[in-house]
Amino acid sequence: MKLVTELDEIRNLSEKARCEGKVVGFVPTMGALHEGHLSLIRRARQECDLVITSIFVNPTQFGPNEDYARYPRTLESDCALAEKAGCDVVFAPEVEAIYPREPLTKVHVDKLTEGLCGRSRPGHFDGVCTVVTLLFNLVRPHKAYFGLKDYQQYVVVKRMCADLHVGVEIVPCPLVREPDGLALSSRNKYLSPEERKAALVLFRALEKAKKAHQSGETSAQNLLKLVRETLEAEPLARVDYAELVDAETLEPVQAVQRPAVLALAVYLGDTRLIDNLILD
Ligand code: AMP
Numbered sequence: 644m645k646l647v648t649e650l651d652e653i654r655n656l657s658e659k660a661r662c663e664g665k666v667v668g669f670v671p672t673m674g675a676l677h678e679g680h681l682s683l684i685r686r687a688r689q690e691c692d693l694v695i696t697s698i699f700v701n702p703t704q705f706g707p708n709e710d711y712a713r714y715p716r717t718l719e720s721d722c723a724l725a726e727k728a729g730c731d732v733v734f735a736p737e738v739e740a741i742y743p744r745e746p747l748t749k750v751h752v753d754k755l756t757e758g759l760c761g762r763s764r765p766g767h768f769d770g771v772c773t774v775v776t777l778l779f780n781l782v783r784p785h786k787a788y789f790g791l792k793d794y795q796q797y798v799v800v801k802r803m804c805a806d807l808h809v810g811v812e813i814v815p816c817p818l819v820r821e822p823d824g825l826a827l828s829s830r831n832k833y834l835s836p837e838e839r840k841a842a843l844v845l846f847r848a849l850e851k852a853k854k855a856h857q858s859g860e861t862s863a864q865n866l867l868k869l870v871r872e873t874l875e876a877e878p879l880a881r882v883d884y885a886e887l888v889d890a891e892t893l894e895p896v897q898a899v900q901r902p903a904v905l906a907l908a909v910y911l912g913d914t915r916l917i918d919n920l921i922l923d
Contacts, residue, residue: 644726646733650741650781653734657695657783665692669784669811670730671775674698675715675829679819681728683788686816688729695782696725698735703746704770710913715832734782741777750776752799752806755893759795759906760917763883771796772803779811787811792818792826794904794919798893818919820846826918838911841879845907848873848885849920852905856922861899863887874909883908883915890921899923 647653660667668691670683680696687694698721705711722733750772755761761768779787789797801813819827824846825839834842848870855869870885888895890902902923909916 644722644730644733646722646735648734648736648740650736653695653732653736653781654783656732657693657781660693661783666786667691667782667784668694669778669782669787670694670696671778671787671789672696672698673700673714673829674721674735675717675832676721676724677819677827677829679790679792679827681724682819683790683816684725684728684730686814687786687788690814691786693732694730695732695734695784696730697778697782698733699741699774699778700738701770701774702738702742703773704767706764706766709764710830710833713833715829741774746773749773750803750807752803755795755799755802758888758893758895759884759886760908761795763908763915768796768799772799775800776803776807776809779809784811786814788814788816790816790818791919791921792828793917794906794921795893798891824850826916828916830914830916833914834911838879838914841877842909842911842916844874844877844880845909845916845918848907849905849918853920853922856899863895863897863899866899866905870905870907874907879911881910883910885909887922890923 657667668687670687672680700714702711725733749769751769756768797815825842851869852866874880874882885907887905890904896903899922904919904921906919
């Protein structure tokens, strides 16, 4: 497996593969790789001839009081894990190479970014959409793999690519959990042992809603009451949001009549975790 840091090198490498008729698959990440990321790489390996994984902690998608400075950076072990999962190239550029000057250009997706994480993290999705566009311009993949753990991100990026005729197929991949149910996240590393135990409350709350829905409950009010009561019973947890939204428009729904997503963001201490469940 090759480690590339230079922009020209990744452009040339991908261009060459395209000219040879190869399918280029791309997995954008911020590193601190875990089984969630690796599931994306494995999927790309099955479907593509050249698999490129980017590892770039993108400063423009973090708010001023967020965890950019302390975000885990573990490039060496990430490369070993990526290689084992079938990655051909890790692209890990320096921040100065990606942003050699103050960028004056932003990619903004309306409406879909107004609620959920967009409301709690102003500017976050502008940062995401801009860096994804920038990385797509460098890597020029045919297919890009996104986890449904970040459900809103998937919907926003998919719409951005459709609106701008980007010509990259966005492939959604299932959310991967720990055996006990906690959604895998690079931010789980921040949790103290007590917070790690308490963090299971997100999965418990979603499971309760899932059971209720399976038993015929469709009212958003009732499903959310169940979820909020479960979350609020955990003293270490502080709810940022718990919402039931349409799976396509991301607008709040009154009842589950079409596919809907129950989306949560919950603080455990300073660590903000997200999780979701698709109901259809
Ligand atoms: P990140 O490094 O957090 O920016 O995530 C990079 C990609 O991995 C995104 O498409 C995420 O949705 C995906 N991802 C992160 N955690 C998981 C997970 N637990 N299951 C599936 N995909 C994930």
